[in-house]
Amino acid sequence: MGIVLLGTNGEASHLSDTERSAVIRAARQALDANGFTQIPIMAGTGTGSAKETIRLSHEAREAGADYVIVIPPGYFAFAVGRDTAALKKFFLQVLDASPLPVMIYNFPGAASGIDFDSDFLVELSEHQNCFGAKLTCASIGKGHRLSAHTSSAAYKTRHPRPFFVMPGFSDILLPALVSRASGCITGTGNIIPKTIVKLYDTAVSALTTGNAEQLEAARELQDLVADADWAVVKAGIGGTKYAMDVYVQQGLGGIPRSPLPPAPTAIQTMLASGLKRAVAYENSL
Secondary structure (H helix, E strand, C coil): CCEEECCCCCCHHHCCHHHHHHHHHHHHHHHHHCCCCCCCEEEECCCCCHHHHHHHHHHHHHHCCCEEEECCCCCCHHHHCCCHHHHHHHHHHHHHHCCCCEEEEECHHHCCCCCCCHHHHHHHHCCCCEEEEEECCCCHHHHHHHHHHHCCHHHHHHCCCCCEEEECCHHHHHHHHHCCCCCCCCHHHHCCHHHHHHHHHHHHHHHHHCCHHHHHHHHHHHHHHHHHHHHHHHHHHHHHHHHHHHHCCCCCCCCCCCCCCCCCHHHHHHHHHHCHHHHHHHHHC
């Protein structure tokens, strides 16, 4: 368990460099002040060029981050979107120069359709400064192939640090764990964090022990989380922040920066219905 900052819901692309560093610094200070010194922070530093991504990664380390997560440069997708060599060069430059371990962020929807296949990710996983991949492409098969490669005995002899394969949606957490994934990084975790942790713990225990009752309990929790995750996906970033304000703590979510709109009435109504069961369960934990 850790904290991911400056990602999609964190509106990293809407922040100045000074604000990016301030977010990391504030989070680190809050964690340390409350006794959570062992909790790592991963910060988004991906931007339009390798040079700027590397600079932001250095600034993230100075502000207190432990890891960085890097999305491919989507603005020039029309020029490099299918140029595997160019994209590989971008990531190798970042991996070589980043002062912090790097997680690859594969999110076609936020990178103008750039979508890495498992061959590309397996190749990058061999770099000693690459420690994981977030797959917001919802591909269980891709994640399975990458997990199988990075969890093999041969890979571990070459890489002393664990490699983390993390789907970007919690509605596929259970099947992803069956396919050797490490967990998930999910915006829905901002709203029902304890429920998703309960699902993770139950699923891992069931898969470790082979206990059929625990597996069924994990399935039922996944049913609950899948419904909530879909509601949050449909609600978008404005809806996610609205839900944080209403169902977690007022003022926690806030209003997105333009051009992202706040949640309209229809989205608010949809969330009230779509999150009802999950929020009730979350509040019972």
